[in-house]
Amino acid sequence: MDGSSTLLFDSASLFFRAFFGLPASLTGRTGEPVNAVRGLLDFLARFITEYRPERVACCWDEAWRPAWRVALVPSYKAHRVASGDVEEVPHDLNRQVPWIRATLEALGLPVVGALDYEADDVIATLARRADGPVEVVTGDRDLFQLVEPTRPTRVLYVARGVSRHERVDDAWLRAKYGVTGADYVDFAVLRGDPSDGLPGVTGIGEKTAASLIGRFGDLAGIAAHVGELSPGVRRALTASVDYLGPAAQVVTAATAVPLPDLDLTLPRAPRDPDAFAHLSDELNLGGSAQRILAALAGR
Incomplete structure (x- = not known):
C-alpha cells in the first residue's frame, strides 16, 4: 500500500447497530425487515463521504467465537451462545446477513474475512499492513488497542451513535481512561x-x-x-x-492473519450494477441505495 488513507469497517458491529436502531417497518418486497441492510448502507455512505478514503474493507467474522480463544478462556462470549457454537442472533437479523453480503459484493466493496478469525483480527492485520493513515469504524472498545500515532491509526467509535461518533486517538484514551x-x-x-x-x-x-x-x-x-x-x-x-x-x-487482536494480497481500492460505481439494481428493487433500498452510490461517486 502507498501512503493513502484506509477505512476499515467492523461489519457485524455496524449491522447489529443498524438492526436495533432502525424500525422493522423498513421492509422489502416480500414484507421481511431490511432495516439492517439499509442502515448499514447509510452508515457506510456517511463515513465514506466524510472521510474520503482511498481504500476500504468491510471486515467479516468468519468465526465469531474462535475455538482457539475459547480454549484459552472458556467463558469467552459463552453467554451469547444459542446452542452448540451458534451465536444468539434475532431471526429477523439473521435473515438479512446474506442480503448484506450480496449487496456489498454487488457494490464491489471488499468483504474480508479469514477462517478461524474474528473481524477484529482482520482489521488489526489490515491496519498493520497499511502504510498510510487508518481509521477503524466500530462500536467495539477492544479495537482501541490499535490506536497509535506513528502509522497513524484512529478508531471512529460509534457507541454514542453514528452521527455522534468519537475520534479515538491516544489523547482521547488518556482523557477517558488514563492509558494509551x-x-x-x-x-x-x-x-x-x-x-x-x-x-x-x-x-x-x-x-x-x-x-x-x-x-x-x-x-x-x-x-x-x-x-x-x-x-x-x-x-x-x-x-x-x-x-x-x-x-x-x-x-489481543491477531495482526498476522493469513490474508491474500487484496485490492481495497474504493470503487466509484457498483462492480455488478445489474445485481445491485435487482437487490435495490427486491429489498426496497430506496434512498439508502442512492446515498451509497453518491458516496462512491464522490458526490
Missing part, C-alpha cells in the same frame, strides 16, 4: 469486559487498572512488583494469576 492504545490490552484484561465474558480481576476497576499500568508499565511489570502493592490488590492479582496470561492472548 499501546496499554489498552493490559488495561482491558485487568478491568474485564462482561460483554465478551471476560471477568477481569475482582476488585480492580478502570481507575485501579490505569494506575497500575501507569506505575509499572504492563502486566509483566505489575507481576514483577506485586510485593509493592496494597494487600487487597496483591490478593486479587494472585488469585487471578492463571487468568491474566490467557486473557491477554484472547483480548
Whole structure:
C-alpha cells in the first residue's frame, strides 16, 4: 500500500447497530425487515463521504467465537451462545446477513474475512499492513488497542451513535481512561469486559487498572512488583494469576492473519450494477441505495 488513507469497517458491529436502531417497518418486497441492510448502507455512505478514503474493507467474522480463544478462556462470549457454537442472533437479523453480503459484493466493496478469525483480527492485520493513515469504524472498545500515532491509526467509535461518533486517538484514551492504545490490552484484561465474558480481576476497576499500568508499565511489570502493592490488590492479582496470561492472548487482536494480497481500492460505481439494481428493487433500498452510490461517486 502507498501512503493513502484506509477505512476499515467492523461489519457485524455496524449491522447489529443498524438492526436495533432502525424500525422493522423498513421492509422489502416480500414484507421481511431490511432495516439492517439499509442502515448499514447509510452508515457506510456517511463515513465514506466524510472521510474520503482511498481504500476500504468491510471486515467479516468468519468465526465469531474462535475455538482457539475459547480454549484459552472458556467463558469467552459463552453467554451469547444459542446452542452448540451458534451465536444468539434475532431471526429477523439473521435473515438479512446474506442480503448484506450480496449487496456489498454487488457494490464491489471488499468483504474480508479469514477462517478461524474474528473481524477484529482482520482489521488489526489490515491496519498493520497499511502504510498510510487508518481509521477503524466500530462500536467495539477492544479495537482501541490499535490506536497509535506513528502509522497513524484512529478508531471512529460509534457507541454514542453514528452521527455522534468519537475520534479515538491516544489523547482521547488518556482523557477517558488514563492509558494509551499501546496499554489498552493490559488495561482491558485487568478491568474485564462482561460483554465478551471476560471477568477481569475482582476488585480492580478502570481507575485501579490505569494506575497500575501507569506505575509499572504492563502486566509483566505489575507481576514483577506485586510485593509493592496494597494487600487487597496483591490478593486479587494472585488469585487471578492463571487468568491474566490467557486473557491477554484472547483480548489481543491477531495482526498476522493469513490474508491474500487484496485490492481495497474504493470503487466509484457498483462492480455488478445489474445485481445491485435487482437487490435495490427486491429489498426496497430506496434512498439508502442512492446515498451509497453518491458516496462512491464522490458526490
